Amino acid sequence: MSHHINGTVLQARYQIVQSLGAGVFGQTYIAVDIDYPENAKCVIKQLKVNSGHSSYLDYLRLRFLTETETLKHLGRHKQIPQLITCFEENERFYLVQEFIEGHALTAELPINQKWGRMWSEHEVVQFLKDVLEILEFVHSQGFIHCDVKPENLIRRNADGKLVLIDFGSIQPIDFNIDAEIPISRIPTTSLGYIPPEQFIGQTKPNSDIYSLGIIAIQALTGTAPLQLKIDPYSNEIIWRSENTPVNDYLAAVLSRMIRYNFQDRFQSASDVLRVLRQIVWEAQPQPIINSQNPVFSKTTVDGHNLPQNSVFGKSSPLLTGLKVGLTVNSLFLGLGAYSLVNTPPSNSEAETLYKASKEYQKGDLQEAIALAKSIPSHSDVYPEAQATIGEWQEQWQMAVEQYLIAEQAMNEGRWSDVILAVPEVPDILYWQSKTGKLVQQAQANIETQTQALLAKAYEKAEIKDFSAALECLRQIPQESSAGAIVQKKLAEYSQKRQIRAKYFLHKAYAKASSSDFNTAIKFLQKIPKDTQVYAQAQIRLNEYTQKQRLQEEAENIAILKNVSAPQSKNSFVPSNSDMRKMNLQPENYLQEVNIKQ
Missing domain, CATH: 1.10.510.10 (Transferase(Phosphotransferase) domain 1)
Structure with a gap:
């Protein structure tokens, strides 16, 4: 049943209003009972049917009725939802249970x-x-x-x-x-x-x-x-x-x-x-009064309370754009304020420095320096202009270097390095704009790469090759927008990989207990090296390999004894079985056994 079931009425009584998702063994929904004026909520569970064959459905129907009786009995407990009813509709089986608010x-x-x-x-x-x-x-x-x-x-x-x-x-x-x-x-x-x-x-x-x-x-x-x-x-x-x-x-x-x-x-x-019940408390525990929020531990930045999990210092293209805009506005407003507080004779020099700053932000360093140098030495603005020229030259050089690093990373397909280079670019609108374009392109490439790696990881996980799935996930850059999904899948596949390793170990034990050491060894060889049971598997691998060799030697000796057994004294004419034994040529078989050893 898909999400389109919302609004569907089952048994002309239960109207589906919400899907609670699919579990391992069925689909669960919230429904209302339209027979009651209160429209009391209930939970409806549709059980999976793995085959549509008539004999299978008959068997399923019998088991369904038997087990629902068990659920009805369990529902009598005050802390277990009551089973209201069960029914079959269109060869699908449903349970209706009490909804717990x-x-x-x-x-x-x-x-x-x-x-x-x-x-x-x-x-x-x-x-x-x-x-x-x-x-x-x-x-x-x-x-x-x-x-x-x-x-x-x-x-x-x-x-x-x-x-x-x-x-x-x-x-x-x-x-x-x-x-x-x-x-x-x-x-x-x-x-x-x-x-x-x-x-x-x-x-x-x-x-x-x-x-x-x-x-x-x-x-x-x-x-x-x-x-x-x-x-x-x-x-x-x-x-x-x-x-x-x-x-x-x-x-x-x-x-x-x-x-x-x-x-x-x-x-x-x-x-x-x-x-x-035998635990006796020396004193009734007192509630812990925490002055801080139990969920959010706050810190203070610029006088504002922020959650501790706030992320600073990691720039995205959007944050970079905001950062550039604020920088330019602060510069322009600051210089404007400077011109207002200075004396009238310095207004023109302040205006010149303002124009120089605009040229600098636009990307014309030489024009900006020329304008700044045109300010006379007797002006109140002159000391600041000279200091600004030196700062501009230093920041410009740094911006060029960081842009070239980002550009080289882009050309070499190192998308994450492109993004890492951006925070190091000084607040120059011209260079921020150029690196911003590189970041947008790198981000697009990362998303394309992420989708391809995720699809490959899902494909490997589908066939239970969790080692390969994890390797795909680890290749996904941290800057990807799918970071949360990646972390979740890393945890999931890592756990499933550990579980599968334990599964192989248990299968090996089972096979070894029936002296099938060959199959046991094959299971042990499937256990990845960095799993928790690997060391234990290696010990068993050595043990089973030795037992397998001894087992083969015992079988070979038994066969050899049967081949070289003496003829009966009362037998003058060799039988057909005797002739077959004679044709085995024991001396050649001995050579083969020795070679194997």
Whole structure:
């Protein structure tokens, strides 16, 4: 369904008013129930259908009806949206759920260690208890959420309680919990919160506990999941430092919630709750009163308060134009004011210096100097004119040099260097105009290059070649207007590259456990050098290579023994099988074995 669905009425009752976007397993919309005068809002989720074959649809229909009964039961919990109804229309399957008025937990979390307020230990514990009680109920019903993240926790306006949304309702009905999840189907917002086992089809109830622990650490430290460091040998997340404001007890609980191996974690939400309830606070934490804005740390420039993230010193063509205009106006107005405060005999000399300045800005240095030198030595303006001539000559030389640098960079296709040269050009309108044209051309070339590299990066990511995709993104100049997109994709592809490396390592383990060392080695050789599991993969690569060689030697010896086995004493005429063995020529086979060794 596309964005054109807005206004469409389903089941002659639910009118779509807004699209909330596509998830991994379906499309979500906000609708109004036109049967009620209040036009109460609801959420409609259209589940994906991967095939239009009649037998597949019959199977899907059966699974759909079965799982909606589960969702109805889950909706009885006061912190889970109620399932209002479900229906099929035009061979498409829809769920209608309660709409929760509120905001996502994302709005409450610190963006990083400088933006937003870190949560106190008390707040983190209360948050954990609140969500764990929901998960305890969900797990008790034999259901796993599989996508616990800040976006799926809504702070309800009515009572301030957290509500857990987006359950299996956004999964396709034919979703197999034992199947591997392709990385390309995982939304960017879920990366970092999904535990390792979920990528290889071994999702457990404590997979949700891992996700919840990551959110708690983000709230406590201000570190986003994708920014957390990982021990390359144990694969455990390193989240605590000596400056982290957390006591040892809570730190131990959080660390156990996010253990790499699900068998080392808390096995149930009830276990975590039981431990958290034993925490006794020595004193009720007092709210921290911050005189500064919790989101914006301000600084003062020329008497004006500005957000700390304001960017200075990086010129764009537009800022360059403004800078030139202000410079010329300041010069002209300044000289005009100078002429007003001077004595009448000096008015003509001030006017001459003003004209010289205009010629200088227009690009005629020699005429400007000639006019300035024409001012008599007895004039009050003379000292300033002489000083101005020297300043002009110095700035002109600098402008010429910077323009030539920018021009050479342009000719050599170094677009970023063209832009970097602009701030160094003195405030001379003539040279600013010339370099401004170079900047416009360079900027256009950068955008063309950016689009080509982005398209190539998307193409490589589509086939899961994240190393090549990252290489394309790193070639995009920082001056590109797509900087925000590039940074986002760099983080996304870097994480997916790490995940894919771990996926290859797990596949190698699986193949090696069945003595298929050849395939295991191939998986290990796919792991990029700068990934977190590379060192571990190299250790396994050496181990499996040695085991593969021993395995081959054992097989060769077994074959050789079968070839050279003595004939039966009671057999006077060789059988057909014996003749085949004789034709193998054992002495030649021995030579071949020795050569391989």
